[in-house]
Amino acid sequence: MFRGAVRGDLPQILQIYAHAREAMAASGNPTQWGDNFPPQELLEEDIDSNRLFVYVVNGQLMGVFAFILGADPTYQVIEDGAWLNDALPYGTIHRLASSGKSKGVASAVIEWCLEHCQSLRADTHADNQIMQHLLEKNGFTRCGIIHVADGTPRIAYQKLALTQQRSESN
Template sequence: MTQPNAANKATSRRFRHATMRDLPHMQKIYARARELMAANGNPTQWGNEFPRESVIEDDIANQRTVLLVDTCNGHERILAQFALCPGEDPTYAHIDGAWLDDDPYVTIHRIASSGLVKGAAKDCINWCIEHYGNVRADTHPNNKAMQHVLESNGFARCGLIQLLDRPSDTTRIAYQRHEW
């Protein structure tokens, strides 16, 4: 999975749950993601504050945060992070369009890459598909990069949903992939 070179000997990538010790590094990755989104025409999806520290802490405490990590020169690096949320997502109850099915699913939320390696988001999405089979996600209409990642990984665009936890800028494109 990795592409080691002479300067950076890296071991293969693996997934693990985040702990509170990971929080400072995770916050830096989310800050980088917000800056990258804003620089690429998507300044409002996460704005300057999302995800809030309390949301990240809750995800960690409830074992929803999954990290893609590797080891480089003897040190573990976080390559990407995401929240994996099992069960029905209340935001997905109403869709302008149609989900592929009503089968049980997991949802990928708050995915962000550290930028250290290429393909980290794709690896996260593929891991979810391999382990859960039926996966949903959503992204902002201006987040062309995430739309590309989802669509190039076999997700179907199912319609539009409205976020329940914000007063404005609530429209998101809803995606689903179900391995039958």
């Protein structure tokens, strides 16, 4: 089950992000989120803006992610490639993290997000091999390089909803 996160979820959400940072560091990606990303203030802002969601299985929080509909300023310029479709309205997944207690969290999140938009975008650090694998396994196409607010590069991905893929292939 998916639902909007509430402030009462913050202790569990912070634990999930701590687990994710440890897993990232253990897999060779210690710098993308460092020791304290995302900060609690950003998570509170996400909750208050209704863009932070949790994935709940049997009453347990298994995953957390920001899902944002509409243009993302960091995606306006893409280098070394192009978006699959730059005309469609899109949603973006940011800050996806799993508790590590259940398999298939990323796939479930992606499927849910695609039910709410025609096109889905995501980006990740070059060292985040796990996220790159998950995105590609779930049908995303590597589109190029974008730069986040602090100027660091990220690999940009896009996936079109099945209905959109069918109409573009006709």
